[in-house]
Amino acid sequence: MTKIRGSSLKKRFHLALRSLFALMPIGFKFSFYRRMVECDPTPDKRLQLKIADTEEELTACFSLLHDAYVSSGFMQPDPAGMRVTIYHALPTTTTLCAKYDGKVVGTISMIREGVFGFPLQSVFNLEAVRAKGGNIAEISALAVHPDFRKTGGAILFPLMKFMHQYCTEYFDTRHLVIAVNPEKIELYEALLFFERLQQNVVDKYDFANGAPAVGATLDLKFAAEVFKGGYKGRPIRKSLHHYFFCMQLANIQLPQRRYFTTNDPVMTPALLDHFFNVKSNVFSRLDDRKKSLLWSIYDLVEYRPVLPMLGGTASESHPLRKHQRYSIRCPAHISIPVDGRDRDFVLNVIEMSLSGFQAECGLELPLETWGQASIVLGETETSIVRASALRRKDTKDGHFYGFKIDEPDAIWRSCVTALEMGQTHSDLAVA
Numbered sequence: 001m002t003k004i005r006g007s008s009l010k011k012r013f014h015l016a017l018r019s020l021f022a023l024m025p026i027g028f029k030f031s032f033y034r035r036m037v038e039c040d041p042t043p044d045k046r047l048q049l050k051i052a053d054t055e056e057e058l059t060a061c062f063s064l065l066h067d068a069y070v071s072s073g074f075m076q077p078d079p080a081g082m083r084v085t086i087y088h089a090l091p092t093t094t095t096l097c098a099k100y101d102g103k104v105v106g107t108i109s110m111i112r113e114g115v116f117g118f119p120l121q122s123v124f125n126l127e128a129v130r131a132k133g134g135n136i137a138e139i140s141a142l143a144v145h146p147d148f149r150k151t152g153g154a155i156l157f158p159l160m161k162f163m164h165q166y167c168t169e170y171f172d173t174r175h176l177v178i179a180v181n182p183e184k185i186e187l188y189e190a191l192l193f194f195e196r197l198q199q200n201v202v203d204k205y206d207f208a209n210g211a212p213a214v215g216a217t218l219d220l221k222f223a224a225e226v227f228k229g230g231y232k233g234r235p236i237r238k239s240l241h242h243y244f245f246c247m248q249l250a251n252i253q254l255p256q257r258r259y260f261t262t263n264d265p266v267m268t269p270a271l272l273d274h275f276f277n278v279k280s281n282v283f284s285r286l287d288d289r290k291k292s293l294l295w296s297i298y299d300l301v302e303y304r305p306v307l308p309m310l311g312g313t314a315s316e317s318h319p320l321r322k323h324q325r326y327s328i329r330c331p332a333h334i335s336i337p338v339d340g341r342d343r344d345f346v347l348n349v350i351e352m353s354l355s356g357f358q359a360e361c362g363l364e365l366p367l368e369t370w371g372q373a374s375i376v377l378g379e380t381e382t383s384i385v386r387a388s389a390l391r392r393k394d395t396k397d398g399h400f401y402g403f404k405i406d407e408p409d410a411i412w413r414s415c416v417t418a419l420e421m422g423q424t425h426s427d428l429a430v431a
Contacts, residue, residue: 060104091265134174264425336371
């Protein structure tokens with residue numbers, strides 16, 4: 001009885017402290033949170049951070065996420081003991097894992113905008129974020145093993161650093177968006193400088209079992225400057241600016257890509273079948289539109305037996321399956337005749353297909369004028385093709401052009417073939 005009474009008193013004491021803390025000025029609270037930061041520049045060598053790409057790793061991530069969500073009331077227990085969503089099936093979603101002594105102890109997923117949008121856009125308006133330009137990724141499915149939740153960020157901070165580095169260097173992302181419980185939002189605001197999408201709290205967020213949620217965003221284009229100001233004067237071990245922007249972690253295993261692609265898909269036909277048909281009924285619950293979109297993404301014959309069948313519509317004839325284009329981010333330049341002489345324009349290619357590409361350019365290009373383009377598709381892969389800009393779209397960040405190419409060279413064809421045939425990121429890795 002004494003032990004029970006003591007536990008009750010301790011709980012009431014903590015609740016009283018939390019209520020008192022909530023009444024303090026926001027600047028004081030944020031400063032307090034930042035003082036509690038402790039970043040280890042040389043984590044234990046037993047800690048490894050990588051893309052989760054095996055059945056074992058993905059199962060451990062989904063199981064860890066399931067237990068965290070169930071204990072927080074964000075989902076009902078699932079018979080398979082895993083939290084698996086349709087977004088995990090997409091090649092535009094990457095799941096990271098933190099492993100300690102070979103065991104998964106942390107996970108986080110980045111969902112870049114794809115055919116199904118984002119989970120949070122069902123309740124939060126992203127128009128103001130979109131207006132700034134650049135790709136958006138929703139940070140979701142964060143969980144840390146209970147044994148490591150009170151270790152001062154020993155797992156969380158390395159996982160966050162990996163996420164930040166991956167989004168900026170590999171995932172072609174400018175804006176991060178999150179939907180978190182109101183009790184956690186101030187930590188994201190104080191430590192990571194997220195800004196709320198709207199002031200009011202969404203009372204019921206269906207993606208989290210009807211729990212309340214707050215939406216927030218971080219513009220990675222200005223993050224380094226903001227972090228530098230926020231952590232000015234802090235010791236190195238207590239500065240997330242130094243941790244995220246000024247140092248490397250040997251524990252992080254970055255993807256080794258042959259081409260400058262922006263996705264690291266991991267779902268083979270066997271993995272899709274295992275997680276979305278056998279272990280869950282995610283595929284069978286989709287409506288025909290979403291099933292069609294799924295067929296348009298996984299259009300290799302190897303995937304057909306595991307994809308959900310459409311209700312009366314033949315998948316082979318679906319228009320979304322035509323003209324496959326691939327996301328890429330690579331430097332290029334094109335020489336075009338202007339006023340009687342050749343002029344060189346710098347491009348940033350963001351999408352390619354067998355017959356053309358899309359690119360950004362800071363200058364105005366003449367349309368329907370042929371020129372020679374040099375496109376760096378990978379570290380050792382440069383394609384030389386004749387190209388002509390057919391259309392232009394102007395934005396605050398510059399001009400976006402759609403190009404057609406006259407005849408793809410061997411390097412261009414090889415890249416497109418690799419993207420067409422590659423099922424996972426390991427298929428496109430450096431040999």
